[in-house]
Every structure is written in C-alpha cells, then in structure tokens.
Amino acid sequence: MTAMVKAEGVHKSFGQVEVLKGIDLEVATGEVFCLIGPSGSGKSTFLRCINHLEKINAGRLYVDGDLVGYRQKGDRLYELKDAEVALKRRDIGMVFQRFNLFPHKTALENVMEAPVQVRGVAKAAARERAGQLLERVGLSDKAGNYPSQLSGGQQQRVAIARALAMDPKLMLFDEPTSALDPELVGEVLDVMRQLAEEGMTMIVVTHEMGFAREVGDSLVFMDGGVVVEAGDPREVLTDPRHERTQSFLSKVL
Numbered sequence: 001m002t003a004m005v006k007a008e009g010v011h012k013s014f015g016q017v018e019v020l021k022g023i024d025l026e027v028a029t030g031e032v033f034c035l036i037g038p039s040g041s042g043k044s045t046f047l048r049c050i051n052h053l054e055k056i057n058a059g060r061l062y063v064d065g066d067l068v069g070y071r072q073k074g075d076r077l078y079e080l081k082d083a084e085v086a087l088k089r090r091d092i093g094m095v096f097q098r099f100n101l102f103p104h105k106t107a108l109e110n111v112m113e114a115p116v117q118v119r120g121v122a123k124a125a126a127r128e129r130a131g132q133l134l135e136r137v138g139l140s141d142k143a144g145n146y147p148s149q150l151s152g153g154q155q156q157r158v159a160i161a162r163a164l165a166m167d168p169k170l171m172l173f174d175e176p177t178s179a180l181d182p183e184l185v186g187e188v189l190d191v192m193r194q195l196a197e198e199g200m201t202m203i204v205v206t207h208e209m210g211f212a213r214e215v216g217d218s219l220v221f222m223d224g225g226v227v228v229e230a231g232d233p234r235e236v237l238t239d240p241r242h243e244r245t246q247s248f249l250s251k252v253l
C-alpha cells in the first residue's frame with residue numbers, strides 16, 4: 001500500500017513557540033484519516049503544512065511520494081519555486097470551517113472558478129462539470145444561488161464541490177462542520193461519507209466522533225504538538241490507552 005501522506009519527525013515553530021514537536025504518521029491511499037485533539041494542539045497547522053501553506057522547520061513531509069516544499073536531487077534538497085508549489089497545491093483540496101465562497105459569485109460560478117482560472121478549462125466544459133459536482137453534493141437546484149442565499153450546510157457542500165472541481169488526489173477537511181448549526185451537520189457529513197465510499201483519500205480534523213467511528217479507517221489523537229495515540233477509530237474511541245486521550249474523550253463524547 002502506498003502512502004498518500006507520510007510525516008517523519010515534522011517540527012513547526014512560530015517564533016519561539018514550537019507547535020508541532022515531531023509528528024510521525026502515515027495516511028494510506030484511499031483511507032479516511034481522522035485527526036482529533038484539543039484546541040491549540042496543532043491540527044490546523046499540520047494540515048497547512050501538508051498543503052504548502054506553512055513551511056516545516058525539521059523532519060520530512062511527503063505527499064504521494066513527493067517531498068512537500070522541496071525537490072531532492074541526490075542527497076541535496078532544493079526549495080520549490082512558487083510556481084512549482086502552485087502546481088503541487090492543485091492536487092490537494094481543502095475545506096475549512098468557514099466556507100470562504102466568493103460572495104459575488106453563484107454556487108455554479110464558485111465551482112467553475114478554479115478550473116477556468118487556474119487550469120484554463122473552457123467555460124462551457126467547466127460549467128458542465130460544475131453542474132455535475134453540484135448534483136453530487138445534492139445542490140443541483142441551487143446552482144444559480146449566491147452564497148448569501150444558501151444555508152451554512154449548503155455553502156459547505158458548495159465548498160466541497162469547489163475543491164473537487166480540481167480533481168484532487170487528497171482532500172483535507174479542517175473542522176468542516178464546526179461552524180454549522182447542529183441540524184445542518186448531517187448533510188455535510190453525508191457528502192463526506194459518500195466521498196469516502198468513492199475512495200477519496202481524506203484527512204479529517206473533526207469533533208464528530210460518530211463520523212470518525214463509522215467512516216474513519218484510522219484515527220490520531222494529537223495533544224500539545226505530538227501524536228499521543230493512533231489506531232483504529234473504534235478501538236481508540238472505545239478503549240483509549242492514554243490518560244490524555246481518555247480525558248479529552250470524556251469531554252467531547
């Protein structure tokens with residue numbers, strides 16, 4: 001099994017503050033990898049490192065076998081140029097807590113935007129594909145709506161469709177349902193579950209333990225910038241080994 005993401009001793013500091021203190025983990029291709037942990041433990045920072053939004057200070061981080069941020073020639077590393085980073089980032093879709101849709105564009109236009117602007121896909125083709133993606137997230141009838149005319153759950157589903165429009169090989173979800181009213185959480189998790197069934201490789205930072213248990217293939221509990229515990233979600237959630245995991249779960253379950 002090839003690893004889609006591999007982290008070896010990943011460190012990240014902001015000034016004097018060390019946020020990631022040596023992360024080792026592996027995400028297999030096709031798996032749903034759930035990341036849980038208290039606020040401030042470094043979950044978002046780790047996702048941002050994978051997505052080239054932050055540079056790591058030490059260790060190695062690979063996506064689909066390629067070093068993130070560097071090209072290796074012999075035993076020397078060369079920093080990637082901005083254009084090379086941009087190319088790599090196309091392969092990774094990211095969905096945030098806040099949906100960040102373009103407010104002055106319709107749902108359909110939001111989904112078409114990156115393929116047209118970044119990939120140079122013809123508008124007609126991009127429009128057709130965007131329509132299919134909106135259908136996939138259950139929003140065919142909202143294609144012409146602006147974000148302000150959509151519920152939070154609908155906006156988040158548009159954001160997922162928008163990420164999928166670039167045909168990513170990896171999807172990163174950073175607490176995608178945390179900003180939603182409780183009654184809207186299910187519709188977003190349903191779309192994510194469907195994506196998982198279709199074989200998408202996903203890293204999901206979430207507080208939705210039901211989703212982690214039912215859909216997750218692996219689960220990692222992070223605290224204070226380290227991986228405290230990792231394993232099968234059902235085992236970790238039912239029978240956590242570490243006191244810190246137990247304490248965290250007793251607060252969220």
Ligand code: ADP
Pocket residue numbers: 014017019037038039040041042043044045046
């Ligand atoms: P989590 O997503 O688990 O809540 P984060 O990765 O957002 O944690 O943050 C981990 C720590 O890193 C926090 O203490 C946060 O204040 C700090 N941090 C995150 N981004 C920055 C930044 N750009 N500059 C300085 N500190 C940061």
Ligand code: MG
Pocket residue numbers: 043044045174
């Ligand atoms: Mg976060």
